[in-house]
Amino acid sequence: MTPLALLxxxxxxxxxxxxxxxxxxxxxxxxxxxxxxxxIRAGDNAKAxxxxxxxxxxxxxxxxxxxxxxxxxxMAAYAYDPAKRAGNDAAQKQAEKDLQALYAGWAKAHPDHxxxxxxxxxxxxxxxxxxERHLQRAIEISASFARPYEDLALIAELRGDNARRMDLLKxxxxxxxxDPSYFFYYASAMKTTDPEASRRLLQEVATKFPNTERGAQxxxxxxxxxxxxxxxxxxxxxxxxxxxxxKFSWSESGMSDLFDVLIGTDPKAAAxxxxxxxxxxxxxxxxxxxxxxxxxxxxxxxxxxLRAAGDAKAAVQRLEGVKPPRSYMDQEPVALARxxxxxxxxxxxxxxxxLAEIAAKAPTDALLxxxTRLGxxxxxxxxxxxxxxxxxxxxxxxxxxxxxLPDYPDRKNVSLxxxxxxxxxxxxxxxxCGPCRGEFPTMQRVLDKYRDRGFTIxxxxxxxxxxxxxxxxxxxxxxxxxxxxxxxxxxxATYGARGFPTNVLVDGEGRIVFKPGIIRSPRxxxxxxxxxxxxxxxxxxx
Numbered sequence: 001m002t003p004l005a006l007l008x009x010x011x012x013x014x015x016x017x018x019x020x021x022x023x024x025x026x027x028x029x030x031x032x033x034x035x036x037x038x039x040i041r042a043g044d045n046a047k048a049x050x051x052x053x054x055x056x057x058x059x060x061x062x063x064x065x066x067x068x069x070x071x072x073x074x075m076a077a078y079a080y081d082p083a084k085r086a087g088n089d090a091a092q093k094q095a096e097k098d099l100q101a102l103y104a105g106w107a108k109a110h111p112d113h114x115x116x117x118x119x120x121x122x123x124x125x126x127x128x129x130x131x132e133r134h135l136q137r138a139i140e141i142s143a144s145f146a147r148p149y150e151d152l153a154l155i156a157e158l159r160g161d162n163a164r165r166m167d168l169l170k171x172x173x174x175x176x177x178x179d180p181s182y183f184f185y186y187a188s189a190m191k192t193t194d195p196e197a198s199r200r201l202l203q204e205v206a207t208k209f210p211n212t213e214r215g216a217q218x219x220x221x222x223x224x225x226x227x228x229x230x231x232x233x234x235x236x237x238x239x240x241x242x243x244x245x246x247k248f249s250w251s252e253s254g255m256s257d258l259f260d261v262l263i264g265t266d267p268k269a270a271a272x273x274x275x276x277x278x279x280x281x282x283x284x285x286x287x288x289x290x291x292x293x294x295x296x297x298x299x300x301x302x303x304x305x306l307r308a309a310g311d312a313k314a315a316v317q318r319l320e321g322v323k324p325p326r327s328y329m330d331q332e333p334v335a336l337a338r339x340x341x342x343x344x345x346x347x348x349x350x351x352x353x354x355l356a357e358i359a360a361k362a363p364t365d366a367l368l369x370x371x372t373r374l375g376x377x378x379x380x381x382x383x384x385x386x387x388x389x390x391x392x393x394x395x396x397x398x399x400x401x402x403x404x405l406p407d408y409p410d411r412k413n414v415s416l417x418x419x420x421x422x423x424x425x426x427x428x429x430x431x432x433c434g435p436c437r438g439e440f441p442t443m444q445r446v447l448d449k450y451r452d453r454g455f456t457i458x459x460x461x462x463x464x465x466x467x468x469x470x471x472x473x474x475x476x477x478x479x480x481x482x483x484x485x486x487x488x489x490x491x492x493a494t495y496g497a498r499g500f501p502t503n504v505l506v507d508g509e510g511r512i513v514f515k516p517g518i519i520r521s522p523r524x525x526x527x528x529x530x531x532x533x534x535x536x537x538x539x540x541x542x
């Protein structure tokens with residue numbers, strides 16, 4: 001049976017009436033739900049939708065079953081083809097319409113069931129006004145239903161109303177104190193007003209809810225957001241101890257991040273971690289990932305040992321072709337290790353050139369310090385070192401496509417050319433994009449630091465349908481970026497922005513010199529600052 005035929009068949013049935021309070025599922029319903037999750041992992045979305053529907057039939061108030069039923073039905077209709085890297089958009093849209101009709105029928109038949117109104121809000125997508133009406137209706141039906149408060153908190157966040165957002169999240173957590181998700185989201189949201197309190201509460205999630213994925217997630221983000229290396233490592237170690245990484249996906253992800261920290265501070269400990277993880281994880285993808293990380297750690301450790309033993313040439317050879325196996329990982333440790341081996345082997349010029357290639361794109365304080373020291377050994381002044389970096393940057397720089405776009409709220413035309421002579425971050429985002437909002441506090445800190453020296457941020461909203469949120473969200477959160485209006489089609493066609501956020505850093509001459517990734521962590525912030533400093537300093541010399 002095709003996904004759409006399956007969905008059509010489901011219209012023939014209506015869940016049996018039960019008490020209107022939302023539930024976490026009866027034992028029988030949970031069994032069907034778990035079967036649905038297993039089907040998703042096996043890649044069978046149609047079967048998953050059928051199992052989630054079975055769970056709903058058993059327990060109509062099972063909120064998570066409704067959530068997954070909607071997801072699986074839409075994904076089954078979309079039928080993503082990896083070879084084509086695309087799916088059936090028309091079928092997915094039809095499935096959404098069919099789901100809306102299904103839930104509207106259920107809501108009409110059972111007006112005392114708040115979960116159906118909540119599901120209709122979920123199916124409203126980015127029609128936030130419609131979603132809000134359904135959420136408010138769900139609360140009118142059952143004021144003790146926690147999920148609508150959580151979803152209304154997102155709408156409050158988009159409107160820049162952080163006080164209401166926090167009140168709603170606290171309400172959801174209080175209404176359902178046994179569900180770790182609500183307390184986790186409350187703790188996570190706290191970082192917008194009190195980052196230190198947020199880190200403390202995220203660790204408390206793990207204390208209150210041991211042996212849960214949310215507990216592991218709380219420690220993961222607490223560690224990620226902690227700037228001090230020793231404190232960060234301690235949180236990751238707690239994560240590994242209390243939430244076995246072979247059981248909790250957020251813990252396994254945390255161990256990857258811990259490895260990334262250790263490889264630059266204690267390669268022996270990084271190697272030991274990789275070896276331990278290989279003995280704990282069983283999924284093929286995780287086995288491959290940790291095999292690659294173990295090989296990376298072994299190369300780093302063995303190269304250092306060879307260099308310490310006086311065999312610098314062998315140390316260089318051991319690092320040939322070695323790089324971090326994941327693109328997001330820190331490039332600095334292997335770059336410094338390779339440079340140290342080359343210098344010890346009597347080839348400081350090769351060491352210098354290797355560091356320069358990396359520092360030209362993604363500078364760090366350690367890379368620049370090592371480069372300056374090697375430059376001095378090669379009789380290069382700091383000015384000459386900077387000149388070498390700029391030769392590499394200018395060779396890769398490309399003209400930033402010109403644009404003139406309306407601003408918010410006045411729709412005054414603003415051109416990139418208006419900022420000639422300034423360093424400009426062109427940031428593509430939209431209000432309901434979580435990663436976009438996640439990097440804004442970091443971006444604002446950087447803007448505050450460099451604005452008076454000629455740095456500015458142009459934030460281009462790519463979803464015109466969310467333009468009502470742009471100014472409230474920016475102004476009420478104190479983000480002083482210059483907001484402009486565009487759309488996804490223009491962003492992709494003009495700047496190649498296919499995912500969001502996308503950032504490009506333009507120098508005073510109108511050239512794209514750097515392409516920062518997401519700017520959120522302390523390490524990412526510092527590299528971003530060094531890129532800006534390089535552009536500002538270069539402009540003063542011209």
